[in-house]
Amino acid sequence: MKVTVLSGGVGGARFTRGLLAHLAESAPGSQITVIANTGDDMWLHGVRVCPDLDTLMYTLGGAVHEQQGWGRREESSRVSQDLAAYGVGWDWFTLGDLDLATHLARTQWLREGLSLTETTARLCERWRLADQGVRLLPMSDQPVETHVRVDDGLIHFEEWWVRHRAALPAREFVQVGLAQAEPAPGVLEAIGEADAVLLPPSNPVVSVGTILAVPGVRDALTTTPAPVVGISPIIGGAAVRGMAAECLATIGVAASAEAVARHYGRRATGGVLDGWLVDTADAEAAEKLAADGWRTAVTDTLMRDVPHTARIAATLLNLV
Amino acid sequence: MKVTVLSGGVGGARFTRGLLAHLAESAPGSQITVIANTGDDMWLHGVRVCPDLDTLMYTLGGAVHEQQGWGRREESSRVSQDLAAYGVGWDWFTLGDLDLATHLARTQWLREGLSLTETTARLCERWRLADQGVRLLPMSDQPVETHVRVDDGLIHFEEWWVRHRAALPAREFVQVGLAQAEPAPGVLEAIGEADAVLLPPSNPVVSVGTILAVPGVRDALTTTPAPVVGISPIIGGAAVRGMAAECLATIGVAASAEAVARHYGRRATGGVLDGWLVDTADAEAAEKLAADGWRTAVTDTLMRDVPHTARIAATLLNLV
Numbered sequence: 001m002k003v004t005v006l007s008g009g010v011g012g013a014r015f016t017r018g019l020l021a022h023l024a025e026s027a028p029g030s031q032i033t034v035i036a037n038t039g040d041d042m043w044l045h046g047v048r049v050c051p052d053l054d055t056l057m058y059t060l061g062g063a064v065h066e067q068q069g070w071g072r073r074e075e076s077s078r079v080s081q082d083l084a085a086y087g088v089g090w091d092w093f094t095l096g097d098l099d100l101a102t103h104l105a106r107t108q109w110l111r112e113g114l115s116l117t118e119t120t121a122r123l124c125e126r127w128r129l130a131d132q133g134v135r136l137l138p139m140s141d142q143p144v145e146t147h148v149r150v151d152d153g154l155i156h157f158e159e160w161w162v163r164h165r166a167a168l169p170a171r172e173f174v175q176v177g178l179a180q181a182e183p184a185p186g187v188l189e190a191i192g193e194a195d196a197v198l199l200p201p202s203n204p205v206v207s208v209g210t211i212l213a214v215p216g217v218r219d220a221l222t223t224t225p226a227p228v229v230g231i232s233p234i235i236g237g238a239a240v241r242g243m244a245a246e247c248l249a250t251i252g253v254a255a256s257a258e259a260v261a262r263h264y265g266r267r268a269t270g271g272v273l274d275g276w277l278v279d280t281a282d283a284e285a286a287e288k289l290a291a292d293g294w295r296t297a298v299t300d301t302l303m304r305d306v307p308h309t310a311r312i313a314a315t316l317l318n319l320v
Numbered sequence: 321m322k323v324t325v326l327s328g329g330v331g332g333a334r335f336t337r338g339l340l341a342h343l344a345e346s347a348p349g350s351q352i353t354v355i356a357n358t359g360d361d362m363w364l365h366g367v368r369v370c371p372d373l374d375t376l377m378y379t380l381g382g383a384v385h386e387q388q389g390w391g392r393r394e395e396s397s398r399v400s401q402d403l404a405a406y407g408v409g410w411d412w413f414t415l416g417d418l419d420l421a422t423h424l425a426r427t428q429w430l431r432e433g434l435s436l437t438e439t440t441a442r443l444c445e446r447w448r449l450a451d452q453g454v455r456l457l458p459m460s461d462q463p464v465e466t467h468v469r470v471d472d473g474l475i476h477f478e479e480w481w482v483r484h485r486a487a488l489p490a491r492e493f494v495q496v497g498l499a500q501a502e503p504a505p506g507v508l509e510a511i512g513e514a515d516a517v518l519l520p521p522s523n524p525v526v527s528v529g530t531i532l533a534v535p536g537v538r539d540a541l542t543t544t545p546a547p548v549v550g551i552s553p554i555i556g557g558a559a560v561r562g563m564a565a566e567c568l569a570t571i572g573v574a575a576s577a578e579a580v581a582r583h584y585g586r587r588a589t590g591g592v593l594d595g596w597l598v599d600t601a602d603a604e605a606a607e608k609l610a611a612d613g614w615r616t617a618v619t620d621t622l623m624r625d626v627p628h629t630a631r632i633a634a635t636l637l638n639l640v
Contacts (some may be wrong), residue, residue, distance in 0.1 A: 101402030
């Protein structure tokens with residue numbers, strides 16, 4: 001089975017790990033392509049940081065800090081503590097020692113002329129993602145950086161998200177570089193040739209929304225013969241993780257399972273989705289959407305552990 | 321007293337530390353300008369590494385790894401060990417975690433548009449060099465990188481020095497970028513307005529020689545009203561530290577206290593030196609040089625500890 005996932009960081013990574021567990025049982029030999037949001041990427045002290053790619057790589061490669069959901073297990077912070085002693089800014093951004101090694105390897109290869117796709121593939125060799133049938137792709141090889149328009153001007157998304165915890169009113173999200181960006185090699189093919197395209201419960205605005213904004217990706221989704229189904233990142237009117245509600249508010253979408261589905265839209269009416277899996281708390285939303293022609297399902301969508309997440313993935317695939 | 325030192329890494333840093341100890345006793349309030357070789361600088365994994373500037377900063381700031389002579393005390397190598405797991409090259413170059421913080425701070429500031437001079441001043445604030453009357457200057461704000469012509473082509477000096485331990489025959493040293501380089505702000509003034517200019521026992525070819533090669537520096541030395549005196553890095557026909565003999569051989573200069581003095585040359589005859597301090601093992605060289613009009617002195621020049629090095633500095637200043 002060929003499955004393609006459009007993913008942000010922690011939520012998408014955990015979902016994909018469950019998906020792998022499910023497919024290993026139900027469809028051994030499946031090929032899974034994960035297309036990662038790279039809108040959160042940034043230059044930090046001269047090194048290239050790719051938060052979502054790394055969270056996916058560490059999670060699927062068994063190296064993630066489990067409680068935290070991102071970064072490396074057994075991490076330390078000798079470098080960042082010493083950087084702080086120089087009074088260097090960005091001290092709100094955690095730069096773990098082991099994580100930094102990933103950034104430095106990536107930066108070395110990027111500076112040697114490799115693309116982000118090639119660089120990502122090299123990093124993933126160490127974590128043996130191919131052994132699990134997984135190929136991790138950046139959404140684009142061109143730099144795209146999400147900035148947030150706050151009252152004082154534009155700041156990098158990570159500054160708004162990590163430093164200000166999304167507490168500064170966000171007037172607009174601006175993807176700097178998007179106009180010059182193309183889908184990375186393999187992205188359109190992975191959508192067009194898949195048996196199923198999945199949207200995990202990632203942030204609909206700044207994760208999946210950014211991937212969809214890369215020229216050509218939305219068209220690939222609307223035209224692929226594969227069914228496209230997703231999981232609501234909103235349970236009972238609240239974001240399960242992160243500050244998706246604040247992001248939705250900025251683009252004028254209510255923080256509800258139904259509103260997010262309607263924001264993505266149904267493919268039959270010009271949107272990108274065929275089906276939508278919601279939490280049991282949102283059974284009413286599922287009924288309303290089903291009445292409008294959506295394929296829907298209802299289950300406990302909180303990704304507690306790998307076995308439970310594997311069951312969520314199975315339920316989602318049942319919508320296909 | 322205004323003293324200017326032209327320095328490489330370990331040897332120059334240890335000498336300067338002794339000089340500071342001597343001046344603190346004999347001439348409190350002295351201003352010491354150290355002009356550092358930056359020919360060993362390089363980009364490594366996207367961060368800017370400046371070995372000699374850092375060795376000077378750590379040594380004068382009390383942060384150096386004493387036994388090693390370079391790098392930080394209480395250093396660790398979590399990042400570099402993890403980098404090696406990615407199979408990234410340059411694993412022959414030690415990239416300590418704390419040292420890396422220095423490189424990252426520098427890289428951040430360089431990318432923000434600060435010059436190397438400004439960046440160095442900011443880094444030195446943490447180590448309180450100004451409190452000791454010390455100003456640390458790079459020889460140039462433009463990148464100059466020493467490369468070594470070996471049989472297979474050009475390699476970076478650090479690769480020849482650290483990786484190959486100077487064992488590959490060096491046909492030539494090439495300073496890449498030298499033609500476009502200017503002395504950093506303050507360098508020519510520090511030479512022209514000093515009461516004394518000192519050459520510590522740094523490598524005459526790839527440390528002091530590189531500083532002298534920056535357009536304008538040699539002229540500043542030949543024309544300064546200040547006496548210019550140096551210490552032989554060769555004792556009894558062998559380099560005290562490092563592989564200076566191999567470097568001297570490449571440029572056709574014998575590894576002897578006398579030959580190095582004659583290579584620098586006496587200012588009265590177009591060279592850059594007025595006086596030359598040699599080790600007791602080389603008393604004969606001092607006699608020959610004195611017969612030719614050099615100011616010379618003889619002492620135990622091995623820099624064992626700070627008090628002894630302070631006495632060496634005092635002897636050198638007596639030549640002024």
